[in-house]
Each structure stands twice: as structure tokens, then as C-alpha cells.
Amino acid sequence: MMESENKDIFIGSPGSRGQPAFFSSSENIYKLKVVLIGDVNVGKTSLAVRFSKDKFEEKYQQTIGASFISKIAIVKSDVIHFQIWDTAGQERYKSLVPMYLRGAHIAFVVFDITDPGSFAHIGFWLDALRHHCDMVTIVLVANKCDLQSAVDEEMALTYAEEHGLQFVTASAKTGYNVERLFHSIGSKVVDKLKSQTVTSVVRDGNSRLCTGNQPIHVEKQDTDTRVKKKKCCKT
Template identity: 40%
Template structure:
């Protein structure tokens, strides 16, 4: 359904996605793996905000993902909060070997929902699944939190490239589905002056829809 690479054709959509979570959970590594298929064993903490892009094809449409990597340190949070604006997707990242980074997800989610659009697509990401022997957060606990908050969920390993592609493409695909619905309705409302069956329908990613999609995916890869 999706392929990737840089394209010379016209970009159909640009989707802004933000990576959120405590420092050292691997946000930058996830971004490097998805955007450039790279992994660096030695990295410096992100200061403020950085971003990278990658172009993918969804349903024969060229989508440019503009992914913002936000600093996790407390002293930068006042700076990064401004960057939530305009985001249509978010990935809440924690380290499966550090329980506190998972416990802080509720606070990060509250901040995200306080600054971002109400229809934003959100995925909970448990990173560093390659360190399963040191696991401090069970998959079941994460699934329970994801279901409670109507989030998508996957465990990933930036080191081994496990589920990184799936996580980003799931978010991008769900954003594309919402945008496509809105475009379809707008076209139908304008066409021939007729009243569409979908006319007036408010397109939101409702809790019920999200829960159904979370359940359908079984949460974790």
C-alpha cells in the first residue's frame, strides 16, 4: 500500500507529526531510522526542536511527512509546546526499560491534547524492544493505557528497525484517511447542488472509532 523514497512529482499532502516523550527514550533514533534508515550508537540530547522529512505514497497520493523531534528535557518544554500547533499526528514515546518514562505518558498526553488539534492521530510507542531482558513496562500495561486513552500502540526497536516503519505508516495512513473523508464530503456537498448523505457529518476520529481500530490491530506488533 505504501512505498517510499524522494519523488520529483508534485506533493499532494504535507503532514506534520511530532515525537513526544522523556529525554533518552529514543525519539531521535526512531526518526533517523524512519527518515534515513540510520542508527547512531552515540547521540547528543536534542536541544529545542529538530525535524526531518520523508516522502511516502499512500493510495497513489504523494505524502510528505514532516516529523518534528522535540526535546524531552523539562527546561525545553515551554519552547516545544508551540510546535504542537499544526500537528496532525503524534507519537508518544517511552522506554520499555524505564518505568518512569511510561508513567510520564499521561502528563505528555495531557500536554499534547491541550495544545494540538482535537482530531490529531496519536500512537503510543514503547521503544527499545530489543532490550526485553531489562523490561520494566509490560506490554499488557501499555495496551491497557492505549485502550483507555484511545491510542494506537506498537513496541519498536530503532536499533533493530523493528516496527518503526509500521508505527509511522500507521499514523500517516490514519491521517490520510481523515483528510480523504473530508475532501470527499466537501466535493459531494458542492456537486450538482445535491444533498449528500454525508453532508454535514463532522469528521472526527471519535473514541469509538479509535477503540475499534486499536482492537482491530491488536495493539502491538
């Protein structure tokens, strides 16, 4: 994906943290675990399916526990294996979500711009992330931007900045910003991983390269990389 293709992605302040990726010594594939969390019916499954299969359906069966979707993509010069966990948003399954958060490199906290309640519950999902993920890049995703918004975008952006999150508007229905979302964030995480100095490398039982038991700590950037905000897409 060429850098110029990222020009329309709306991202708030960086405020992200990285985690070591494991990659095949022969294929040099970076494996990134991505989790999608948020209330029921915010479009988590739709985002995952739009990215992995480039299709959209008006209705999906509600996710029970979590579903897994995998996609390998070439981003810039890197081969990234996105391992996507789409978690359930129903109240009765919330206690199961933490088990899917462990070891995540990227977390998309999704809300529905037509449902203010889903935005109000973001704090719950952030608390779950920060209790169960030591290091993860967190992105606040405002989904369904092809519809009339009931959530003020400036308020959502301010919330993201105050909590050190990146902010992206997207539409699983039209595909707007979905591929860019995964590619841009995935590429940034991989770039941060590659920028670290690995002092000791060991091979595990699967002949994969890893950085041992110590996580790679990524320094938080102070630079605001947010692209000038534009209006959300419309149908």
C-alpha cells in the same frame, strides 16, 4: 507499501482524530506534521532518523528545543510528505514543546520499555498535547523492544485503550515496526481526510488547496482494529 506489510504492527484501539492536510494542487502531496514527544533518552531522535535515513547510531547529541526532519514517501497510492518534529525531553526545554505541537496531525508519545519512569511520565505529555492540539492522532510508542522490558506490555496496552490512544511496539535500533508505524498511521490519517466532504475550497497565496478556516472533523470509529498481540521482538 502493500497492505499485507502491516500485518505485524501492534496497534491498540483506534481512538484517533484527524486534521486537514494541505497539499500541492500540481503534485498532490499530502503534508502531515508529525511530532515526537516523551522523556529524554527514550529514542525519539533514533526513531526519526531510522525512518528518514534507515540508519541507527548508539549515541546522539541531546536535542535542544526541537529538530526537524523531512521525508517524502509513497504509501499505497498517496504521496505523503512527513514533516517530523523531534522535540527535546529535558526538563529545562519542556516549556518550549507546546510551540511545536500546534497544527500537528500525528503525535508519537514515546517511552522506553527499559525505563518505567518514562512510562510514568506519559500523562504529562498527553496533557501538553490536549492543551495545545485540538485534533491530532495520538500513538503511544513503546520503543527499544529489542531489549528486556521493565514495563508490562499489557499494562501499557490497557493504558492506551483507556486514554483512546493507539499502541505500537517498535525498535529504532533494529528498525522493527518503524517504517510501518509512520506509513500505517500516516495512511490512516490521509484516508480520513479524503473521506470528508469538502464543501468549500479556497486557494491560499501559495496556490495550495486548503479547506478554509474550518477544520474537518473526523468521527471517532468504534471498531477495534487491533491486530492480535504478539510478543515483542528480541535481539
